[in-house]
Amino acid sequence: MDAQLKRGLLEVCVLKILTKGDSYGYQIIKDLSDVIEISESTLYPILKRLETNKYLEVYAVEHNGRLRKYFKITEFGYEKINEFIIEWESVMDIFRFIKEESHE
Amino acid sequence: MNKQEFLNQLTERLSNISENEQQKIVEYYNECIDDMLEEGMSEEDAINNLSSVDDIINSIEIELPKMKKGIKANRVEKNYTFKNTFEELNVTDFNTPIYFFESKDDDIHIKVFESEKDEYIIFQDLGEKNSLNVSYENKRGFFESIVDMVTFDFIRNKYVTEIYLPKSNEIKLDINIKSENGGMFINDLSVKSLTIKNTNGKIKVKNVKSQNNIEITNKNGKLSLYEIDCRDLFVQNTNGKLKINEINVQQIDVKNVNGKVEVKDVMSHVMEIKTVNGALELEHIKFLEKADFETGNGHIDLELSGRERDYKYIIKTKNGAIKFDGSFIGNYLSGGSGKEFLNINSKNGAVNVSFKK
Numbered sequence: 092m093d094a095q096l097k098r099g100l101l102e103v104c105v106l107k108i109l110t111k112g113d114s115y116g117y118q119i120i121k122d123l124s125d126v127i128e129i130s131e132s133t134l135y136p137i138l139k140r141l142e143t144n145k146y147l148e149v150y151a152v153e154h155n156g157r158l159r160k161y162f163k164i165t166e167f168g169y170e171k172i173n174e175f176i177i178e179w180e181s182v183m184d185i186f187r188f189i190k191e192e193s194h195e
Numbered sequence: 196m197n198k199q200e201f202l203n204q205l206t207e208r209l210s211n212i213s214e215n216e217q218q219k220i221v222e223y224y225n226e227c228i229d230d231m232l233e234e235g236m237s238e239e240d241a242i243n244n245l246s247s248v249d250d251i252i253n254s255i256e257i258e259l260p261k262m263k264k265g266i267k268a269n270r271v272e273k274n275y276t277f278k279n280t281f282e283e284l285n286v287t288d289f290n291t292p293i294y295f296f297e298s299k300d301d302d303i304h305i306k307v308f309e310s311e312k313d314e315y316i317i318f319q320d321l322g323e324k325n326s327l328n329v330s331y332e333n334k335r336g337f338f339e340s341i342v343d344m345v346t347f348d349f350i351r352n353k354y355v356t357e358i359y360l361p362k363s364n365e366i367k368l369d370i371n372i373k374s375e376n377g378g379m380f381i382n383d384l385s386v387k388s389l390t391i392k393n394t395n396g397k398i399k400v401k402n403v404k405s406q407n408n409i410e411i412t413n414k415n416g417k418l419s420l421y422e423i424d425c426r427d428l429f430v431q432n433t434n435g436k437l438k439i440n441e442i443n444v445q446q447i448d449v450k451n452v453n454g455k456v457e458v459k460d461v462m463s464h465v466m467e468i469k470t471v472n473g474a475l476e477l478e479h480i481k482f483l484e485k486a487d488f489e490t491g492n493g494h495i496d497l498e499l500s501g502r503e504r505d506y507k508y509i510i511k512t513k514n515g516a517i518k519f520d521g522s523f524i525g526n527y528l529s530g531g532s533g534k535e536f537l538n539i540n541s542k543n544g545a546v547n548v549s550f551k552k
Contacts, residue, residue, distance in 0.1 A: 096341060116223060117230035131227050132246040132254040135220065155233065159226055177395055177415055178376075182341055 103175045109164035197238045204248050270308035277303040279364040283326035286372045293379040298359040308354035485536045494544040507531040512541040519548050
């Protein structure tokens with residue numbers, strides 16, 4: 092998959108995971124690995140970008156004597172998911188068109 | 196390599212970025228390693244599981260600046276002026292809101308924002324009608340467009356399309372507008388006809404007169420119409436709230452799916468307002484011949500001008516109750532001897548009809 096396209100998709104995937112509850116880095120990677128290939132080093136810049144754009148918020152929670160950073164989706168984050176779905180519908184139309192043609 | 200060695204190596208390689216950012220990155224990898232250790236992995240396995248320090252440095256150095264830039268094209272303002280001789284104006288736009296304004300002189304002015312990736316083709320067509328065409332052209336390849344779409348680089352752009360029409364010519368114009376992801380704002384126009392097709396964007400139309408019809412098809416966006424005066428008004432709306440205020444028409448036909456419909460101060464000979472999922476709130480309604488109001492899932496609140504005896508009515512609701520002129524009446528009501536015919540049909544919602552002189 093093209094790197095830039097994947098990055099865009101990963102952003103929405105991370106937001107989607109957070110709609111199911113606040114989560115932290117390692118857990119997000121585990122939850123997403125069934126859907127899309129992701130590593131710690133890919134996730135970090137994505138979390139950073141989502142935070143800069145206010146799609147998510149960060150807070151720390153003490154866990155086993157250390158601090159763990161939790162990520163929480165914001166209203167803007169929810170909005171972004173919705174926008175993605177609406178936008179993607181039109182891409183899917185084109186996709187279906189291309190797939191159908193190539194079968195014939 | 197153990198955890199501390201790994202983190203030391205990483206810190207060393209991060210020396211050229213700010214301390215604050217350095218600390219954040221190290222904390223992040225420290226936390227990931229701790230989480231893996233907690234799962235029972237050895238320090239060595241955890242480190243092997245992670246990307247190499249080289250890869251991490253690459254992801255930080257390359258991804259961050261690249262993401263910031265994206266493939267966004269910077270658009271610059273361009274102005275076009277035309278003598279006012281047209282009978283038709285066709286506008287097709289994409290990802291950019293369209294605004295209409297009154298021209299300060301006798302010419303038509305068009306202001307658009309263009310770049311090497313975003314062009315507007317503006318030309319006169321002397322075919323059947325003398326028309327002016329304004330059409331956005333996306334010069335991105337298919338793939339580039341998808342990337343843009345996914346990274347949202349050009350949805351939230353700051354650009355607008357502005358169209359300035361001279362008052363003297365408006366009345367001769369048939370205006371057709373098509374837009375995606377931008378929405379439109381149309382104020383104070385007096386035209387021959389107006390047709391709007393819109394997807395994913397807000398539409399606001401205010402103080403617009405049309406000699407002929409106004410037709411609006413809208414998908415995924417709020418639609419508001421205020422102070423409309425035309426022959427027939429056709430509205431088709433999907434997934435968005437619909438607000439219609441101060442309308443004076445021969446016929447109004449509204450079809451809506453998934454969204455509340457609010458209609459206020461409407462005067463029409465014939466009315467038909469139907470929605471599938473959403474309430475109908477109709478206030479200060481006057482019709483002279485016939486009105487049909489229908490909803491699948493949602494209540495209908497109707498306040499009619501005049502008195503009960505002006506109307507003849509059939510009101511049905513399958514799974515709701517009817518309140519008519521102040522009293523509750525089962526789920527079916529027909530009667531009246533007036534000449535204005537009212538037909539209300541609701542599947543799963545209450546119906547409330549009241550009268551106000």
